[in-house]
Amino acid sequence: MTLKPRLLWGGGLLVVVALVAAVALMWKPAIAPVSSPPASSFDAQTRLAGARVVALGDCVVCHTAKGGQPFAGGLPLATPFGTIYATNITPDVDTGIGKWSLEAFTRAIRYGVARDGHLLYPAFPYIHFTRMSDNEISAAYAYLMTREPVKATAPANELIFPLNFRPLLAFWNVLFLHPGAEVADASKDVQWNRGKLLVDGLGHCASCHSPLNLIGGEKLGHAFDGGVVDGWEAPALNALDAAPKPWTQAQLVTYLRTGRASEHGAAAGPMLPVTRDLATVPEADVQAIATYILSIQKPQSTPTADAPAPTAALPPEAKRGAELFAASCAQCHGPHSPMQAVGERPTLAFSTAVNAATPRNAIQMILNGISWHGEDSINYMPAFSQVYSDQQIADLTSYIRAAYSQRAPWKDVEQSVATVRKENDAR
Structure with missing residues (x-):
């Protein structure tokens, strides 16, 4: 057999093998x-x-x-x-x-x-x-x-x-897909290993809280770096120490079981029903989840700070937003509101949404609020999507960022509002 027919035969065999392997898969x-x-x-x-x-x-x-x-x-x-x-x-x-x-x-x-x-x-x-x-x-x-x-x-x-x-x-x-049982880490205690198993397995936390690559898989090496789910940002679970007040074990457990944590805020969007599910499981499971999550925190270079006081030096859009805030939000979120004085709700200065890198979640909160959930509803916020225009939502969002955060102003907020609203309407 000459070289050329051999090459053709060998190439044909590889094609057949590849096809058989593909069919088997x-x-x-x-x-x-x-x-x-x-x-x-x-x-x-x-x-x-x-x-x-x-x-x-x-x-x-x-x-x-x-x-x-x-x-x-x-x-x-x-x-x-x-x-x-x-x-x-x-x-x-x-x-x-x-x-x-x-x-x-x-x-x-x-x-x-x-x-x-x-x-x-x-x-x-x-x-x-x-x-x-x-x-x-x-x-x-x-x-x-x-x-x-x-x-x-x-x-x-x-x-x-x-x-x-x-x-x-x-x-x-x-x-x-990598089947196989989770192997316990002998250097860690039982609670940590239980938490890792729940977070990586049954709880599938990385599915929402990790960025995806071009083909929809979780980006290698970026587990828990944050993602986007149903139009909401799922915050990075490995950056909880970067919050204005770093999360404690007790606060994280309370948040996961009730949807609200002192010095942090309330759950909303896709996370809210998750907390309602976790409220039904033994507290030991949630303690284990919190233990593992707090163990994967990345070192943070940004120092945390106490809540800043609202400033008078506001840009024009934030000044317009201040009027809207006084009319629609101050009754619950103002510094002397009954909700904060009696209900022990945290100031917006500690909110994950207000301190986030983008305004997406703050916009979603204002647009959609938190729906009433019967007698067990401890978190409720009216929706303003049908009340305010895109510019008004943007002004209100800009004010909250300027008045309650020490971070840089968000850019192109009105465009972000239009984008989020369009995404919501398409669902």
């Missing part, structure tokens, strides 16, 4: 459906453990549409590549997971593969859930299979080409 077999297991087949203790797992994983947050039934899916999840709609994970046999066996459920959790073999989008954080233990997965399965079945089909995803071609996710998984 992309194709996953279906797992046979099962009859929906009766609720009586799961003991009460396992269901109770499952409630804890599901709360720590924030499952109801992502799998419940606004005004929809719990776990019935349909919630739109905005991504840089389009919109993904959360699926129905109630035990409905036609539109939910009623025909899923524990084996199928486990494969979805660990490898991102649905019962019928199609690959799940990583908006479902299986790259973190893969670290869950067998007991945690079986407990979550028991809990979900004993929920009220809801017949609800999620809308079709709206993703750009070629990301709407699910088999390509196989190559994404090669890069970002």
